[in-house]
Amino acid sequence: MENQDEKMTFRESWSVFKFIAHFLLPFKKYFILAFVFSVIATGLASIMPFVLSTFMDNYLTPMKATDAIIFYFAALYFVLNVINSLAFFFKWNFLQNGAIFVNQRIRQAVYRKIHTLGMRYFDQKPTGWLITRITNDTDLFNFWQMLFNALNSLISIVIAFVALFFVDKQISLIMLIFLPILILAVLIYQRISTRVYKLMLKKRSELNTKLNEYISGMRIIQQFRQEKRLGAEFEATNNDYFRLRKRVIQINGLLLSPLVNFLLAISIIVVLAMYSARSMHTIVAAGLIYAFISNVQIYFNPISGLMDSLSNFSNGMVASSRIKQIMEETEYAPAQAQTAEKIFDSSVKKIEQGKIEFRDVSFSYDGKNQVLKHISFVVEPGETLAFVGHTGSGKSSIINVFMRFYEFYEGQVLIDNQDIRDFSKEELRSKIGLVLQDSFMFVASVTDNIKMMNKNISDEAVKKAAEFVQADSFIKKLENGYETKVIEAGATFSTGERQLINFARTIVRNPKILLLDEATANIDTETEALIQSGLVNMRQNRTTLVIAHRLSTIKDANQILVLDQGEIIERGNHAELLAQNGYYADMYRIQNLQKEI
Numbered sequence: 001m002e003n004q005d006e007k008m009t010f011r012e013s014w015s016v017f018k019f020i021a022h023f024l025l026p027f028k029k030y031f032i033l034a035f036v037f038s039v040i041a042t043g044l045a046s047i048m049p050f051v052l053s054t055f056m057d058n059y060l061t062p063m064k065a066t067d068a069i070i071f072y073f074a075a076l077y078f079v080l081n082v083i084n085s086l087a088f089f090f091k092w093n094f095l096q097n098g099a100i101f102v103n104q105r106i107r108q109a110v111y112r113k114i115h116t117l118g119m120r121y122f123d124q125k126p127t128g129w130l131i132t133r134i135t136n137d138t139d140l141f142n143f144w145q146m147l148f149n150a151l152n153s154l155i156s157i158v159i160a161f162v163a164l165f166f167v168d169k170q171i172s173l174i175m176l177i178f179l180p181i182l183i184l185a186v187l188i189y190q191r192i193s194t195r196v197y198k199l200m201l202k203k204r205s206e207l208n209t210k211l212n213e214y215i216s217g218m219r220i221i222q223q224f225r226q227e228k229r230l231g232a233e234f235e236a237t238n239n240d241y242f243r244l245r246k247r248v249i250q251i252n253g254l255l256l257s258p259l260v261n262f263l264l265a266i267s268i269i270v271v272l273a274m275y276s277a278r279s280m281h282t283i284v285a286a287g288l289i290y291a292f293i294s295n296v297q298i299y300f301n302p303i304s305g306l307m308d309s310l311s312n313f314s315n316g317m318v319a320s321s322r323i324k325q326i327m328e329e330t331e332y333a334p335a336q337a338q339t340a341e342k343i344f345d346s347s348v349k350k351i352e353q354g355k356i357e358f359r360d361v362s363f364s365y366d367g368k369n370q371v372l373k374h375i376s377f378v379v380e381p382g383e384t385l386a387f388v389g390h391t392g393s394g395k396s397s398i399i400n401v402f403m404r405f406y407e408f409y410e411g412q413v414l415i416d417n418q419d420i421r422d423f424s425k426e427e428l429r430s431k432i433g434l435v436l437q438d439s440f441m442f443v444a445s446v447t448d449n450i451k452m453m454n455k456n457i458s459d460e461a462v463k464k465a466a467e468f469v470q471a472d473s474f475i476k477k478l479e480n481g482y483e484t485k486v487i488e489a490g491a492t493f494s495t496g497e498r499q500l501i502n503f504a505r506t507i508v509r510n511p512k513i514l515l516l517d518e519a520t521a522n523i524d525t526e527t528e529a530l531i532q533s534g535l536v537n538m539r540q541n542r543t544t545l546v547i548a549h550r551l552s553t554i555k556d557a558n559q560i561l562v563l564d565q566g567e568i569i570e571r572g573n574h575a576e577l578l579a580q581n582g583y584y585a586d587m588y589r590i591q592n593l594q595k596e597i
């Protein structure tokens with residue numbers, strides 16, 4: 001959305017152009033071939049009227065057309081037509097292929113780039129905005145066609161003018177007068193249409209952002225009966241979009257063809273008037289007038305194409321500059337040591353024990369508000385540490401920092417006494433299992449959701465993992481067992497079932513460290529019991545950090561840290577904290593009271 005209404009400076013345009021060239025150049029072969037075929041097609045279109053005019057003036061009018069001559073001209077016209085059609089086909093084919101290759105490449109590049117960006121970037125950008133960039137903007141990035149059309153139009157004008165000049169120098173020079181008028185029309189059109197078009201693109205992006213929000217937040221919308229209000233909001237944006245589209249259509253309808261056709265009609269009148277004036281003194285061949293007027297049409301026709309490509313050109317520049325912005329974004333995911341090529345390389349750090357240490361870690365999401373303040377703790381291999389505290393006290397932020405979703409700038413995070421940044425991303429992801437409150441499921445079978453498309457994991461291992469976390473009993477009861485298809489984000493599974501599948505997904509990778517965000521949602525007692533025993537199994541021999549919402553589930557934790565506004569205010573095991581009779585003891589009493597009620 002940014003920059004959309006601003007005018008690009010020449011320097012900006014030039015740098016955007018260089019950025020585009022980087023994507024176009026690998027496919028220049030298509031461009032050149034399309035151009036060659038286009039010149040052939042236009043050249044032939046320009047010559048064909050002369051074949052007819054020669055026939056008309058030299059044979060038809062003087063009544064010299066024999067069967068052989070008719071056949072010869074018919075055959076010649078036919079062959080030229082076939083070649084012209086073939087050239088047109090090849091031009092179109094090379095052009096379209098080149099365009100889709102370029103689009104595919106840029107879309108891939110943007111998608112890859114997005115994966116390198118950190119959570120801070122995604123916190124700021126609405127999903128719909130990003131989707132618009134990857135889908136619509138990469139389509140608008142059709143510079144290929146714009147450039148081609150512009151060049152092609154210019155060549156057509158030149159070829160047609162040469163043909164006119166060849167027929168009649170004097171009248172062709174008069175035709176030149178129309179050129180500045182046409183250029184002026186092009187410029188006026190471009191000015192008006194670009195402004196409206198940009199507004200239309202902005203509305204489309206807004207529409208996508210809103211749609212994305214509505215669909216992902218449908219549950220809340222229905223729960224709070226927001227359908228009417230949001231419906232009206234969506235309608236208003238949609239209506240704005242509709243009005244702007246209509247205006248674009250009106251401007252194109254009014255200015256594109258009618259203006260060019262109007263000038264074409266005037267020029268034909270001028271041509272006919274001049275030939276009429278000449279016919280007073282000398283004989284004017286009708287065929288020649290036909291050939292001349294045909295070429296006048298070829299001379300004018302590309303102008304509307306040129307107008308179109310020029311307006312698309314500036315829209316393409318805006319879209320490209322937004323894509324360029326994404327490609328140049330530096331809000332990267334936190335850096336990790338690179339994965340070494342060789343597994344036996346001794347410099348590649350491995351997580352062996354699973355000891356975790358935070359040394360005086362402070363952290364902020366936005367560089368202003370400190371969300372974690374001087375956090376220090378050590379978790380020995382195989383031990384469990386639980387975080388408790390108010391909502392917003394910083395529990396999830398510790399997990400975010402440890403998972404390297406966000407970069408921290410103060411203190412040290414260590415695994416097995418090594419700085420966390422010294423491990424490769426792959427090592428961290430494979431040795432740390434993260435189980436969030438509500439796990440996302442993909443459109444695939446239950447087995448594939450547990451494997452997460454990792455082909456190295458066997459079906460046998462999937463089953464074992466599911467049995468281990470107590471997920472097996474409910475999966476077996478599904479219509480197609482492990483092969484049951486999961487639809488849209490696992491909407492047909494209960495929260496508890498999704499969590500059990502998530503446990504299996506985590507455990508099948510046999511992580512050394514577990515990060516658990518305990519579910520707060522109400523789960524039926526039977527599933528709850530399954531989840532609790534699944535959790536006990538998972539925690540065996542694994543270092544575990546758990547965000548606890550129900551204190552009853554962490555009584556056996558080796559350490560419990562109580563957080564308040566990003567600070568550790570109490571620490572100890574369950575018995576020690578109760579003995580301290582502080583915040584934790586209060587929380588425990590309240591929760592017990594609630595249970596009794």
Ligand SMILES: Nc1ncnc2c1ncn2[C@@H]1O[C@H](COP(=O)(O)OP(=O)(O)OP(=O)(O)O)[C@@H](O)[C@H]1O
Pocket residue numbers: 123365366371389390391392393394395396397398
């Ligand atoms: N992505 C983010 N960008 C900016 N601020 C954030 C972000 N995520 C969380 N915060 C802020 O950081 C603070 C700590 O949030 P955090 O999610 O760590 O709390 P929590 O203890 O896990 O809460 P809960 O129990 O509700 O999950 C809160 O004030 C929250 O508003």
